[in-house]
Amino acid sequence: MGQPGVLRGVEKEMARVIECIADNVVSPLGRTSMENYVNVKAGCSGLARYEEMDRVSSPFMLSRMDRYLMDELCIGLGIPDGKYTFFEKMLLSSSIQAVRKSSIDPSSDRVLFIISTTKGNVSLLDRDVKGFPHERVLLGKSASIVSSYFGNPNAPVVVCNACISGVCAQIEAMRALQSGRYDYAVVTGADEQSPFIISGFLSFKALTDTPCRPFDKDRTGLNLGECAATVVLKASDAPACGWVLEGGAIRNDANHISGPSRTGEGSYLALMEVLRKCGSEGLAFVNVHGTATAYNDEMESIALYRAGLIDVPVTGLKGYYGHTMGAAGIMESILSMYAVQDGTVLATRGYAEQGVTYPVNVSPENRPAHGNRFIKLLSGFGGCNAALSYAYYS
Amino acid sequence: MTDMEKERNLKYTVITDKGVTVCGRVLEHNHTGSAMLTEIYRAQLGDWPKFFKMDTLSKVGYLAAELLLKELGERRLEGEEYASDRAIVLFGTTASLCADRNYQETIQDSDNYYPSPALFVYTLPNIVTGEIAIRNHYRGETSFYVLDGYDTGSMAFHLQCAFQDDVTESLLAGWVDSTDNDDFRCFFTLMDRADASDLKGLENELKGIMDNLK
Numbered sequence: 001m002g003q004p005g006v007l008r009g010v011e012k013e014m015a016r017v018i019e020c021i022a023d024n025v026v027s028p029l030g031r032t033s034m035e036n037y038v039n040v041k042a043g044c045s046g047l048a049r050y051e052e053m054d055r056v057s058s059p060f061m062l063s064r065m066d067r068y069l070m071d072e073l074c075i076g077l078g079i080p081d082g083k084y085t086f087f088e089k090m091l092l093s094s095s096i097q098a099v100r101k102s103s104i105d106p107s108s109d110r111v112l113f114i115i116s117t118t119k120g121n122v123s124l125l126d127r128d129v130k131g132f133p134h135e136r137v138l139l140g141k142s143a144s145i146v147s148s149y150f151g152n153p154n155a156p157v158v159v160c161n162a163c164i165s166g167v168c169a170q171i172e173a174m175r176a177l178q179s180g181r182y183d184y185a186v187v188t189g190a191d192e193q194s195p196f197i198i199s200g201f202l203s204f205k206a207l208t209d210t211p212c213r214p215f216d217k218d219r220t221g222l223n224l225g226e227c228a229a230t231v232v233l234k235a236s237d238a239p240a241c242g243w244v245l246e247g248g249a250i251r252n253d254a255n256h257i258s259g260p261s262r263t264g265e266g267s268y269l270a271l272m273e274v275l276r277k278c279g280s281e282g283l284a285f286v287n288v289h290g291t292a293t294a295y296n297d298e299m300e301s302i303a304l305y306r307a308g309l310i311d312v313p314v315t316g317l318k319g320y321y322g323h324t325m326g327a328a329g330i331m332e333s334i335l336s337m338y339a340v341q342d343g344t345v346l347a348t349r350g351y352a353e354q355g356v357t358y359p360v361n362v363s364p365e366n367r368p369a370h371g372n373r374f375i376k377l378l379s380g381f382g383g384c385n386a387a388l389s390y391a392y393y394s
Numbered sequence: 395m396t397d398m399e400k401e402r403n404l405k406y407t408v409i410t411d412k413g414v415t416v417c418g419r420v421l422e423h424n425h426t427g428s429a430m431l432t433e434i435y436r437a438q439l440g441d442w443p444k445f446f447k448m449d450t451l452s453k454v455g456y457l458a459a460e461l462l463l464k465e466l467g468e469r470r471l472e473g474e475e476y477a478s479d480r481a482i483v484l485f486g487t488t489a490s491l492c493a494d495r496n497y498q499e500t501i502q503d504s505d506n507y508y509p510s511p512a513l514f515v516y517t518l519p520n521i522v523t524g525e526i527a528i529r530n531h532y533r534g535e536t537s538f539y540v541l542d543g544y545d546t547g548s549m550a551f552h553l554q555c556a557f558q559d560d561v562t563e564s565l566l567a568g569w570v571d572s573t574d575n576d577d578f579r580c581f582f583t584l585m586d587r588a589d590a591s592d593l594k595g596l597e598n599e600l601k602g603i604m605d606n607l608k
Binding site: 125127138141143156159161162168172175176178181196203205249250252257265269277381384 | 527542555
């Protein structure tokens with residue numbers, strides 16, 4: 001096993017405090033973060049079994065957004081009908097709600113829009129899908145559609161780092177705010193689960209046709225899900241107050257493009273950098289990736305063990321939402337904020353019996369949480385891994 | 395230092411479907427498009443059979459990175475040697491569109507339906523960063539950003555931001571686009587903190603390099 005990266009001796013003083021001032025989650029479990037949190041805490045799941053979809057003929061589980069309810073939500077938010085793809089509606093319905101909640105002026109040149117997605121409008125490549133110009137498949141166009149909706153003058157950026165995009169997007173927002181060029185960042189993540197993605201994961205034999213079981217000895221694979229999630233971050237020179245994004249890191253395994261490192265190298269390095277920056281004081285839990293594939297959960301247990309976090313409570317949300325890809329890092333961070341404030345380590349739905357080499361502190365029941373901080377951990381194809389830490393200050 | 399002098403300092407590789415330039419030196423080739431990539435790989439590198447499994451975006455990015463590192467005389471890390479202080483930060487407008495189209499063909503028709511995991515994995519644009527990280531034992535940050543058009547201002551800004559990671563000391567940075575197997579354009583450069591300290595200067599340098607891609 002390798003050594004952690006060369007550590008710099010003196011911790012640099014952060015120039016500005018990066019607060020999360022508003023958030024939103026749109027998913028099959030609700031249209032707001034609070035609705036989602038209440039449903040997850042009550043044990044509800046959006047997962048359902050599908051026998052087929054278009055040309056995909058094998059059964060699979062999916063947490064799918066109801067298209068009629070989405071249209072209804074969009075009409076309620078004043079999003080013009082017929083103008084946007086389903087993926088764009090996901091981005092807009094979540095970002096509009098979060099921006100309204102934040103009371104910021106999104107048209108200001110002090111605001112940066114960052115989009116997190118893996119596949120965006122890829123469903124437009126299907127020859128049977130019509131009605132939108134071809135260039136709409138480009139991810140940069142999706143980002144511009146969102147920023148222009150709000151009349152924002154800055155060039156938006158799309159973070160496209162496979163499954164870790166949502167954590168990377170928040171890290172990039174933190175950096176953009178630290179630079180002093182911007183005062184606010186609107187970070188929105190989403191992915192539509194089209195036959196493109198479902199057939200691909202099926203071809204990888206990564207999907208299970210039963211509800212996923214993170215960290216369980218009988219886990220057989222992951223479920224996919226749809227979600228859109230947004231955080232509005234603010235740079236402030238005032239003392240830390242509310243939810244503060246204190247640090248994050250992205251590291252590569254340098255091992256394999258479609259499988260995690262057996263030693264959890266990249267996740268370990270990302271965790272160590274976050275711990276070095278933010279410490280572990282008040283750490284209530286680690287919200288893991290927990291996809292319920294054999295390799296991912298095993299790898300995460302090794303990384304947590306090596307980082308000295310094996311006794312810290314761990315919680316995974318895939319049993320409620322499936323893997324929501326571009327939204328995962330943002331939605332799972334938001335639910336973690338609500339859980340910390342509620343003094344709860346959310347149950348890991350689907351888990352029953354320990355199934356990893358280094359037993360993680362995981363439970364199928366909601367538990368009391370102690371602390372004001374959490375770590376969000378993700379890993380993805382391309383050997384990439386990312387972690388970040390938020391802390392709450394009253 | 396003037397912008398002109400700084401531009402001479404920044405070493406870079408350019409690959410388009412018409413040709414390959416390594417730090418100002420034009421490489422000879424008989425083919426264009428995807429055949430040229432294989433030709434250049436065989437003539438210049440030839441030491442990594444995984445190259446043949448890669449999609450076009452990864453082949454182009456991999457070649458650009460390897461040719462640059464070789465030209466600069468970078469020592470290759472091997473065995474148990476790994477580096478966390480070098481990040482790979484890439485940009486583009488098309489992301490994995492080329493691989494997306496190729497994969498879509500495999501699922502478009504129900505009587506010719508053969509989704510392949512080997513094709514699907516490349517429908518994530520950040521795979522190219524992973525390929526380069528694996529070859530070079532880089533365990534630092536790897537990131538792929540998509541922009542709406544050639545935007546050297548945004549690029550310079552996000553590259554400068556990457557140095558906010560305290561461990562990152564140098565960046566393998568670049569731009570890579572591919573719409574189909576015979577249409578691609580890319581540049582790669584190696585930069586350190588000092589190269590990114592002057593935002594306007596960096597933007598001008600990137601502008602100069604990007605002109606080679608148009």
